[in-house]
Every structure is written in structure tokens, then in C-alpha cells.
Amino acid sequence: AQKITQTQPGMFVQEKEAVTLDCTYDTSDQSYGLFWYKQPSSGEMIFLIYQGSYDEQNATEGRYSLNFQKARKSANLVISASQLGDSAMYFCAMRGLNTGGFKTIFGAGTRLFVKA
Amino acid sequence: ETGVTQSPTHLIKTRGQQVTLRCSSQSGHNTVSWYQQALGQGPQFIFQYYREEENGRGNFPPRFSGLQFPNYSSELNVNALELDDSALYLCASSPRRTEPDEQYFGPGTRLTVT
Numbered sequence: 001a002q003k004i005t006q007t008q009p010g011m012f013v014q015e016k017e018a019v020t021l022d023c024t025y026d027t028s029d030q031s032y033g034l035f036w037y038k039q040p041s042s043g044e045m046i047f048l049i050y051q052g053s054y055d056e057q058n059a060t061e062g063r064y065s066l067n068f069q070k071a072r073k074s075a076n077l078v079i080s081a082s083q084l085g086d087s088a089m090y091f092c093a094m095r096g097l098n099t100g101g102f103k104t105i106f107g108a109g110t111r112l113f114v115k116a
Numbered sequence: 117e118t119g120v121t122q123s124p125t126h127l128i129k130t131r132g133q134q135v136t137l138r139c140s141s142q143s144g145h146n147t148v149s150w151y152q153q154a155l156g157q158g159p160q161f162i163f164q165y166y167r168e169e170e171n172g173r174g175n176f177p178p179r180f181s182g183l184q185f186p187n188y189s190s191e192l193n194v195n196a197l198e199l200d201d202s203a204l205y206l207c208a209s210s211p212r213r214t215e216p217d218e219q220y221f222g223p224g225t226r227l228t229v230t
Contacts, residue, residue, distance in 0.1 A: 004158075037221075043204055045159070045221035091158050102172035104149070104219070106158035 002027045004092050004107035012113045013082045020067070021077040021110045023092030029053075031097040034075040036066065039089040039109070048090075051075060053097075079112075087114045120209050120222035128228045129197050137192040137225045139207035146211065147171070148190040149219070150182060153204040165190055194227075202229045 003026040013019035025034065035050040051059045051066045059066045067076040079086060092107045121140045129135050141148050147166045151159035161174040165184035179195040188209070194201055208221045 043206075043224040043226070045206060045208070047219065047221075093158075102149070102164040102166075103161050103174060104151075104159075105161070106151075108158050 002029070002094060002096060002103075002105045004094055004105050006092055006107035006110050008110045009108075010111045010113065012115060013079075014115050015084060016081055018078060018080045019082055019112065021079070021090050021092075021112065023075045023077065023107060025073050025075060025092070025094050027073075027094060027096055029096035033095045033097060034066070034068070035093050035095075036064070036075075036077045037091045037093060037106075038086075039091060041088070045091070049077070082114045084114050084116060087112060120207060120220050122205075122207055122222040122225050124225060125223070126226045126228075128230065131197055131199060131229055133197050134193065134195045135197060135227060137194075137205050137207075137227070139190045139192070139209075139222055141188045141190065141207075141209035142220050144211055145209035145220070146188050147209060148184060148188065149208045149210075150190070150192045151206040151208065152176070152201075153206060153224070154200075155203070159206055162192070197229045199229050202227060 005024045032053045036048045038046045049059050049061045049064045049066050051068045058068050063080045065078045089109045091109045095104045120142050123138045149164040150162040153159040162176050163173040164171045168184045181193045183191045204224045206224045208219045210219045
């Protein structure tokens with residue numbers, strides 16, 4: 001069975017500092033995709049970053065980077081130079097590509113608070 | 117290029133009633149997925165439609181059903197509503213069935229069952 005675990009219900013970070021949001025996963029698929037979404041209070045899920053299981057380099061998108069450690073089954077999100085607008089819920093998610101790639105599993109989320 | 121839209125924004129229904137939620141996919145996207153997000157939890161996959169056919173389903177009972185139309189817009193129907201169906205319902209469209217990094221979400225429909 002596939003599972004995503006986010007162990008930090010809430011995190012605080014000072015504006016302009018970096019923060020790491022933890023994510024571990026479990027899957028029997030050999031090929032899978034991992035990604036992070038941001039959900040502001042408005043409710044819309046905003047795609048941030050994607051990492052394929054066979055990608056050798058960690059993914060980066062602007063201030064977002066994904067620290068992928070396949071042996072440890074972890075896919076932590078690093079946000080550099082935090083901004084007040086980064087305050088939101090963050091979800092780690094996974095899709096097993098072997099199964100046709102139709103089912104995305106989400107973690108319970110981490111609420112990030114950025115302090116001025 | 118228009119994004120994913122959903123209607124209505126909010127909805128209040130009574131237990132036992134039926135509800136239809138609508139989603140308009142992003143232009144050029146032929147795959148749509150529906151998710152249920154209960155308060156304080158992550159989204160749970162309900163089902164996916166690809167070219168008007170159900171392509172996969174999560175652990176939801178048959179009273180959750182869907183449709184996808186030739187223009188790739190989609191409906192989620194829930195019969196015999198229960199209090200636990202109260203949630204944010206999100207739809208997401210993608211241009212290809214198995215491209216995990218190109219899934220775009222709509223703003224959601226907040227359903228309250230009383």
C-alpha cells in the first residue's frame with residue numbers, strides 16, 4: 001500500500017530564513033512521482049515541485065527545492081528566503097506510475113507560519 | 117488560457133439529499149480527477165476520468181459517481197448524503213493521464229451536509 005507521512009503539523013519560520021518540511025513515503029511501485037503542493041486559505045492547491053523516482057538530481061523550482069533521499073524514502077521540501085506569502089498548508093503527495101498513474105496519495109499536511 | 121473552474125463555490129444540503137458538483141477542465145486537458153478533503157486532512161482520491169471513461173477509483177462507495185463530457189468538463193454526483201460527506205471537493209485536470217507533474221487544481225466546492 002502507498003502512504004505519505006508528514007510528521008510536522010505546524011512549523012514556524014522567520015521571514016527571509018530557510019525552512020525544511022519533512023515528508024516520508026512508502027510504496028511498492030518501482031517508478032513513482034513525488035510532489036509538493038501549497039494550499040492557501042482560499043483552498044486552491046498550487047503545484048510547487050515534482051521529483052521522479054529515477055531522477056538523479058534533486059528538483060529545484062525557484063525558492064523551492066526537494067531533498068530526495070530514495071534509500072530513506074524521504075522527499076523533504078526546502079523553502080529558501082521565506083516570505084510572508086508562504087504562510088499556508090503544504091502537502092506532500094505521490095503517484096505510482098506503474099499503476100497507470102491515476103491515483104495520487106496525499107499526506108496530512110504541514111501548516112507553515114512565516115513571522116515578520 | 118483559462119484555468120480549472122468549479123461550481124458552485126459553496127453548497128449546503130440536508131442528509132439524504134443528492135448533490136451534483138461541476139468542474140471545467142483547463143483547455144487541452146483530457147483527464148480529470150476528483151478529491152475529497154475533510155477539514156484538517158489531506159485530499160483523498162475519489163476517481164479519475166480519461167476521455168469520458170472512469171480510469172480508476174479510490175475507496176469511496178458507489179453513491180459517489182461521476183461523468184466526463186466530450187468537452188472534458190466533469191460532474192461529481194453524490195447520492196444519499198451523509199454528515200461525513202461535508203468537505204471541500206477538489207477537481208484537478210491534466211493533459212495526459214500519466215504525467216504526475218501537470219495536474220492543475222480548481223478552487224474547490226465547499227459542501228456542508230446538515
